[in-house]
């Protein structure tokens with residue numbers, strides 16, 4: 001398992017798809033997953049986080065949120081990385 | 090000065106307007122300012138943060154980022170609050 005495998009990149013799919021992808025990673029044995037969104041997908045990443053918490057409730061916790069920018073051509077676009085951890089009951 | 094006065098609510102104005110509004114609050118004596126965005130303005134809030142850092146560089150630091158949801162009608166919409174602190178050189 002490569003170090004970067006536990007990253008969910010938010011794109012054009014429905015929010016629920018990314019929620020389920022996160023749960024799959026937890027079930028595969030990852031304790032932590034990073035939900036990453038760029039540009040207009042920054043808000044969608046927060047949507048995914050909220051839907052994940054709604055679904056897993058006390059089984060998931062927020063480790064931390066980082067914000068940054070990346071260059072796309074000559075523009076700087078916003079980036080968010082939301083790190084969540086599975087809590088073992 | 091009321092407790093809530095140091096919040097910048099991100100809306101439809103250009104990013105630079107919110108950057109300048111944050112700097113005004115710092116200059117008025119607030120050490121910390123919260124940059125808050127809801128819905129599609131979540132990514133714009135990160136834009137404002139990045140532009141603020143670009144402008145103030147070492148004079149500003151990130152205190153923390155919180156993410157949550159609020160109800161708008163029957164929908165849950167994402168919220169971000171980015172807390173920044175002015176660093177005294």
Ligand SMILES: [Zn+2]
Pocket residue numbers: 143
């Ligand atoms: Zn520059």
